[in-house]
Amino acid sequence: MLVDYFFPRTPVIHGTREIFLNWGRIAVTFAMILGLINLLFSNFKKVMLQSRGWIYNLILLVSFAVTFYFSVPYHTIVKDGAVTTLKGTDAGTVGFQIFMNVYTPLSATMFALVAFFIASVAFRAFRAKNIEALLLLLSAAVVMLGSVPLGDAWFAALHLDSVFGTHNLSWLSNFVQSVPMSAAQRAINLGVAIGMVSMSIKILGGIDRSYFGGE
Amino acid sequence: MPPVLDHATVFVAMIVLCAIILYYTFKTTAGKLPKLRTIAGLSAIDEAIGRATELGKPALFISGLSDIDNIQTLAALSILSYVAQKAAEYDTPIIMPNVYSVTMVTAQEVVREAHLRAGRPDTYRPDNIYYVSDEQFAFVAHTSGLMERERPAANFYMGSFFGESLILAETGNATGAIQIAGTAETAQIPFFVVACDYCLIGEELYAASAVLSQDPRQLGSIKAQDVVKLLIFAVMIIGCVSETFGAHFLMNWLGGS
């Protein structure tokens, strides 16, 4: 892979890379089957043993069976005299309806929890106990207010826009994000990139074997 | 004739980087270990496992939401090896839900070996390390429910996390667990910093296995990373000065592919 990045116009290297990529895709597919078997087996075991909360394991197994039945096969439908073959996840199939009407709202709901947790974290952790904490909460306030139109409106109403010349709060918010925040991110990214290369060399060279159980 | 080698600058930089890392890795011997600053998150692992033992509760370990081909997952599994050994010594169960099955299988092996090293092979429970779902929020929903039901006393979030990081950290905080996180995802670091007790930031995650094992060669590679950083700082300063005075040689060389 690495050699192909530097010598992409060499057919032998490029071809070998494609072979390895295909092997990887096949292996990942079988790995998914392995995970599926593990999931079904562990939930089935809990249902059979009637462990604590076994009803939820049963719901999982039933949901899996229903979604699998409707999503995997091909369906032939007749519409306006024409016969059409749809995949299980095409628009108009039950599988698609399950995805749009069950999975989509559930997924969006889980992500919406982040908003509530941000509010509770803001109450709990953003206290000006020292200078660093004060800087943190001030920059958080500037970026949050500057990200929405109400922030600019308030700034103008309080006549604070003249403090920064012709710039408003959203300019300040952009400035914080594009200058000091970018600088800090670049610094972290630099360290991360070097750390990644170092760790990769240690793993490829067998120097660090702790990730698969060695010392 | 078209050039055979693409990205010549990157190639040269890679060779130099690897050479420095390999040099310091093999140069460092047991007698002259480099001095590393204390990483609070790693020092707190023993305290976290001890707390879980005292309360009679399990420890929860999450190795991120990426597959085994992500280097952060491998770094997380290195930390898991240490955490699992400590947990085995204290007879504290480790629960580890997984997003990918290959990671699950690797983690099972890591934990099993850790129990063997601790001399407690009988306490290894493969059922505690299981696959949940490839889907991000399905995994998060399961793990949040697990935290509410099992009430682990110590939570470890190591690896690659995305939008779910705050959900996990806040749920864990609400259950009163001591939480140690580590990620190289810059967008999620702030969430872990405010919501967890300890956080490994960026490269500290990759340095963890060296710090925990105290292996001379791995510690040498940490020193090599610092040398590389100094080299990059020197290039940056030379670049800034040269650009200021109108000499664009460095920019042309680095900006070319």
Next chain:
Amino acid sequence: MNLQNLDRRIIFAVLLIAVASAFLFPRPLHIAVEPPVQMAYDTLNKLQPGDRVLMAFDYGPSTMPELQPAALAILRHCFQRKVKVVFFTLTNEGLPMIADALSQVAVPLDEKENVDYVNLGFKWGGLTGSSVIEGLGSNMQAVFPVTIKGTAYHDVPLLHDVKNFSDFKALISFSAGTPGINEYIQYANARYHIPIVGAVTKVTAPREFPFLNSGQLAGMCAGLVGGAEYEELIDHPGFGMSGLFALSIAHLVVLGCIVAANIIYFFGRRQSSR
């Protein structure tokens, strides 16, 4: 009740009531367009009728509220300029997002499939999507031999002379994580020099500012606000604009939590020092 350890359910209830009220009693807000969004608009405004762009819908239902407004606005802008659009995605969750965008924009504008736009569907490219992105850069037909509806590549009028990235004027990425905009910058822009315009979630937007500053990213919409700004530019208000007031209220509630927490903290410290 110790206010410093206030039950977080009270905070959740306050946020819920505030945001629900904002949706029930909305107010229009004037929005100023930020430079990254203006850059994105200017880049796409330079396109000529008949030019082709690639659109990558690499997000799912969880980030739909943040990214769909920008996606719909940018798609509408492209169709308004008679630009041909080729859709694809590196994540299976992106397929319904493309279907939704087409039903909301392409169908009402009477755009013709395979002539004005084509949906190539989903192709898995690994953790980074690199194999797909590099395949698109060298031989698109090898990566997507058929469209999502099963039409052969050479039977699609829009694609009959398209080989790779060089036949496109821009790649527009709507992404919520990995693979996403960083991978397109890394593989598509760095190697094949195709301009990249992006829409990302607000949380990941700061990560992209270095690429904006260096010119590797030709414009960016961040979150729902970015989508609303783009709607303002094309003068077609949608969900982005309608969600702005509720978003503003949510931000104010969080800010209120910070202020309240600090007031309670300082009063608590004064009382304990007495």
